[in-house]
Amino acid sequence: MVSSAESLVARAHESCGLTDLGPGGWRGGLDNLVSATERDASDDPEAVERIEALLVQRLVTRMRIEEWYSEHAREAADPIDGPLMIVGLPRTATTALHFLLANDPGFRYLRPWEVNNPVPPPVLGREHDDPRRPRVPPAANPRHIVAVDGPAEDWPIHALAFDHAELTLPVPSHATWWRGTAHPDLFPYQERVLRLLHAHRPPHRWLLKTPAYVFLLPEAAAHYPDARFVFTHRDPVAALASTCSTVAAARRQRTPSWSPDAAFGPSLLEHWSVGVQQAMAAREAIGPERFLDVGQHEIESDPVGTAERIYEFTGLTLDDEVRLSMRRWAEANSQGARPAHRYSLEEYGLTAAGVTDAFAPYLERFASHCFR
Template sequence: MSAAMNPDDLQAQATEQTGLDDFGDPSYREGLERYGDALVHEAQLNDLGNVALPPSLVAALVNRLKVVDWAKQHPEVTGERIEAPVVVIGMFRAGTTFLSNLLDVDPSNRALLGWESQDSVPPPLPGERKTGPRVDAAQGGVDMLEMLNPAISAIHHEAASDPTECIAVMGQAFQSISWEAIANVPSYGAWWRAGDNRGAYDYHRLVLQTLQSAGVRGRWTLKSPHHALALDALVDTYPDARLVLMHRDPATLTGSVCSLINVMSSTFSDADHRPYIAQHWSDTLEESIRRIEDFRARRPEHQVLDVRYADLARDPVGTVRGIYGSLGLEAGDGAFDAMDAHRTAHPRGEFGGHRYDVTEFGLTEAAVRDRFRDYIERYDVEAEHLDRPIDA
């Protein structure tokens, strides 16, 4: 293995930066090893990838060290209750970010923000979540990535103070779909999907407990495409979680996901991975649907609320009102007016239009819709046209 990806060396760098050496539950280690090996032998990294990705792994280890140490120094943290979180599940590009940003403006809610997922210790005090030196530092990293690859901002702009995916935290357990999104690593993806993901969710809970322990509490609103592939681990960790499943036209979703992954991974590799991306992420969508259906059949006592992306795009606030009503949620003061104002202030395409074409990846709209015909009919998913998407 390349010295830059050697797990012992990466851990040593994290320890040197923090003065800490307890990484907690050792289940993270196999994922770190497998991912490093896949980066060397599968990802076909370019010079930037070889320079940029090892520090990303070290940064994940650094935050893990700090979280584990904080819990040791403040044992009351592990007694923090994460009560009935609202968890938005579904594939990348299914509307989970759109919905999460609306939920975030409700003062009763508490999202996982981008900066605090990477710099969790010390936990933020009230008034520190949206502004401050740590927010600014994390925003610098966002700006740098968008400078290196400007197309990312049009596809998925996420400021440091915006809600982020749970996978940002789960990546610190090295059992996460997040690492697949920045490099094409089939052996690593096959490994974590075959596991039970308990270590990742245990660590995820510890991070949430840490973040809320300084007094910034609220109803957690979370999101991740990972959850659809690990629902048993999710609800075993959060038995009272309220699940919201986003549904979107598989042809549009597949085209958008493939475009996103291609743009992100092309930052760190010059190889043409489009055939692999098309197969892998189409298979991931199918596997997500299969696992969700299997979960619903085995655990009917755990409600999953179905929400169509088309409805959310056409009537955002009305759809959120419906979600609140179905889940029995109380809205904070002025929540729906704030959502309406947020929607007006941040129109779709604010950072540029995202155009994509499934044919670029050797697919056709008709073939994708035919593959997912049962799913489309079961959930009455509205077809979109890639040249005139619903959210245009």
């Protein structure tokens, strides 16, 4: 049996002794996650148990954030300076670009160890000794570039807001609901968490990245009027095959009893094809001056030149020391530096023709950036 949202909140309260869950807007997402767990996973008790534990953990983290704000709100007064936001389909070199640009100390970015456990905020100069920071480097991963202090996606903050598609959980009906709902409270909450995190660890210009931004551009552009967006591209045939493999691996890690069914691949095809359609429409409304398009092949073949284009686009200065750091990082992380990631569309019930058809308007518009 799946627990109610009220019982999950009660479990979180009992766990930490706190009650304040912060600004509104989170309850609708939690309610729908509970309903989706009932619909999609109730026949798998192990999956239900793991999902509920994760939701309780998120509620506890929200309560801890509010406890911090009740005592330290003045310390979070510094606003966010014009963030640079990386957006694009998954598996289009968003991570490589994120890591490349993170060589610039002028950017503040999320580290995995702080985004998953943000309270108390890290302190500049003491981070190496922070007890949350792993002492052992992560193992090489064929799907992801990983580093102890490397940049992390900001979707965990979206998950704390209960405003996330949850593709790595076996609750596909939640993703359907999420992409059809509004997100007015997401970015105010994201900023609340980011202000906490940079309270004692400047700078305040954030480098943010998550593929889910393809669904969220209107809200992001409105909340951060000085934000600029770098949109990455790749042939969806290759990108979606890699995405299916990556999401499947993440779901197995979260809920080991899960395995892909016939609907898994088609559901991801629908999700991301809808996402790029929404992004294309949003770009027209927001204005082309806030977007720069970059192909994965450009990031791989000329990473520093790509960075130079981005800095020119944003009006920032790329100094020689940072340029050298970027070049060294790119040389150490070129193709072949990690174990090969092997995947195919056919494993997930998809075909190249079907993917190409679903992304036809996108390919027509961005063909010059889309290579496999």
